[in-house]
Amino acid sequence: MRKIVSKVFLVILFCFNASFSQIGESITSLPPSEAAKFATPLSTWFGTYFNSGGYHSASVPKTFVFKFSIIGMYIFVPDGQTTFTPNLPEGYSSSENTATFFGTRGTVVLGPKGFIVYPFGLNLQKIPAGIYQASGSMFGAELMLRYFPKLKVSDVSFNLWGIGLKYSISQFIPLSPVDIAVQVLYNNFNFEYDGENNDLDFKSDSKNIAANVHASKTFGEMFTLYSGLQYESTTMNLVYNFRDPNDLFPENENPKTSVDIEGTNNFRFTLGAAVKLAVIVLNVDYNLTSQDIFTAGISLEL
């Protein structure tokens, strides 16, 4: 069973990360400030991804209920996050923007130390992904867990874990017409590329925090409409060996570079609907945030 679940996770999420390692190699040619601009949309993407699928109802059972969910997503990266304006060293100039992680063409600029070559992006603006999670609820509170053990595939290793706590507010409001709950989420994702050439090694650590208040209304014990407002914060720490291919930073004696990259995902509004068929719940929602996201979930509730 664990193998099957692992496959689901690998196929849905990490086919994307195979490309991540290739692009990551290119980041090692960028100084920290440029690497941060290149990878900001990626940091945002991680936040958008991990802070999704936290709920499909604000009703929290008082008796024990176990829930296992698999959530598929479609994340939309807006045009504005596919390019950035390079901050070029003295003597270089260009009117062209260059690709971010999700963009297309990396620009090439000629100056006193030769060509500065920016990396290409993945040319992705609509990205499917998925995640699984398990949760248990009792006494109007719910604990949600996400976990994937450290796995090494070729030169790439990764792992993730996440936790969510949800608490029913409406249980203290007699005759409340809707269910209301608050929730906090924390998700951590580590990714490391450790290839034959140590100069190209890099690792990233994405930390994602979210807090939301959401409400839902259930009709006929079967159909549920839900909505929520969420504050979220994402930081991706990137550690890599800056290769300085143009020898533009001779003062930089230690190539080991660490840069914290803040995601631009701060607030999101969610609107969704769910339908319960015996022990299976199907839900869809749309999230307005820095990178809009459509999610569809299927949950087994026992």
Added chain:
Amino acid sequence: MNKIFKQLLLFIGIIITIGILSCDKIVILENLFINLKISQEITGTGIDLLDTTATFCLSEFDELNDHKDDIEKIIYVAAAFRTDSSTPGLTGDIFVSLVSDDDGVTIFSFTILDAQVEDYIENPYELDLTQEQIDLFNAYLADYANKDCYTTTLSVTNISAEDGPPYTLTGIVEIVLEIEANL
């Protein structure tokens, strides 16, 4: 309990199918693009003229080797010459060329007449290839498996300088290529 596991298995099966379909879409649609910069540092010393060469092979570069079985296309992007160091006041006619080692065909050549060599320390000279030269280079790059190696020539004729002879010049020829590989 068996019933629950059966339900769970069915449930996961549906999701695997959705997942594989989604992932295939990424893999099929998106190729990986890499900018590869090739820098050739060439040093020459001479009395009446400077004439020196350096050879590179595409198979020397990790960017290419890492994807050698998946390469769709390699194309030329840009090229430039710059001076790293030289005999003070060195002037002359600078000649830069790139020749295929496979058949000796000249891919491109440039002559900068009556050049102050030191002018190109801070201001590289962009080798602005004609469309014909670009097409020829791209044709060779398309056959990279058989036409792997190239020789860069740097020479200076009609030399004069404040010091010397002998005269010395260290120049750098840079070529940027774009690699497209299947993911």
